[in-house]
Amino acid sequence: MKSSLNSILGEYRSLAVLFSGGRDSEVLLRAAVSSSDPGSVLSITADSPLLADFYRRRIRQVCGELGLVPAMLPVWRKMEPLLRKNGTERCYVCRKTVYGVLFPEALARGAGTVADGTTVDDLEERRPGLRAAEEEHIMHPFVLAGMGRSDVIELGRSMGMRDDGPPPDSCLATRIPEGMELTRELLRLVESVEAPLRPIVRGRFRVRVMPGILRVEYQTVDGEKVLSCLREMETTAGRAGMGIETVLTDGQSSSRYR
Template sequence: MTVNLDEKIERLRHFIYEKGKDGVVIAFSGGVDSSTLTALCKEILGEKAVAVTAVSPTYPQEEIEEAVKVARDIGIRHIVVETNELSDENFVRNPEDRCYYCKKDLFICLKNVAKNLGFKAVFEGTNFSDLSGHRPGFRAVKEMEDVYSPWAENNFTKEEIRMIARRMGLSVSDKPPLACLASRIPFGEQITAERLIRVGKAEQIIKRLTGTRQLRVRDHNGLARIEVGKNERKLFFDAEIMDKIVIELKKLGFKYVTMDLEGYRTGSMLLTLEDT
């Protein structure tokens, strides 16, 4: 039997109420998944829902600023906490399941926030579409008590979430997917604060020069491999812009600056595992 979107939303609303009625903190990045979930929780649970953004060296500064703005627009109480994945040697080693260690630390932090608020549950924004990809972080969700993934557990796809966001008039409804800065570094290469800062600054520079929205600067041991949305590749086909990008990224310490002609795609760093 086919379930239409309105029926799925009703089931989701019931899920949110049942799991969150004793208070819930939402892992809030400011992306479309967490923002739409947060808006629904605010609507259903009122003051029993609090958005929490974890700030760390892996989180781009401009995303922090946008998360604050989106939370304000939603009208939900918003708490910003500091985490530091770089203190976890398992994360720093950058194994294939790096995201598991990051998510586990995050949920421990969020559960502590919930406890201090007198709340019980933690929600996070993994969606059903995500589960078909490389998602070791989701293992941490399944391991921890009172941590839930409302989208994934109710079979909501990314496109369905965007549809709900548009219905709710959220500014992030068409925002490109987010990923932490650690995802720019090939598995097996050590993650350092310096490398995270470098790729973060590189992406800020390129966005400023080109106006692109979907962007990753992959740091292959000093070689910058630029991935950009397929429909935005044409923004780079200007000699002056390319020269400026090269100059600015070399100032950051990159030896080579290249553009990946395939454009942005999820999971491209998994190809580096084939060489190990």
């Protein structure tokens, strides 16, 4: 599969990778740089309150290692009025707006192709943003190479990426239930509660907004680490007049703090 991916990447005259700071897009970016002239690869990112600062730092770090200058394009002013209502099509609306900004900018910077880290496993999930990607001509090299998440992880290992990197993640909007007004302030609150967990938690976790509660969902293996940050998270939530609820993702236990 690696050789197939290299062949696919080699067909692109110049490539812009939509780099979110997550594992899949990082693997794609590293693979593109290793199989092409580094000068023909562009890292481009939609910069908005939907992107946790942890990933901004990660993007700059990875691009620095690869000798790239990340293109961080502000998109919030354009997307905020469209996303504020936070309807059932928010993912599609978000991606459509983002691609509408990033695609022409990538072309203006010399890219002939724009691609993301979508895998074949992603095609099996409800991802309205994939419809926007198709409409805006975003390529999926991993899909073309028949690669799923496990294949991407293995490819990352072969390029020296560590297994204890950031867990799979999604944008901060996914923490806020559909129908609840999506504001910069609410996104910042979620990010600030998640912030102390990001450097230490290796499993998948989420801070979800509930009525009067910020619900911290985590995996059993990270229980002690999550609880060690509880006071800091409780203080942050308290400033917004909310409590903290911690819940194992297997549903075995739940604790509430006010």
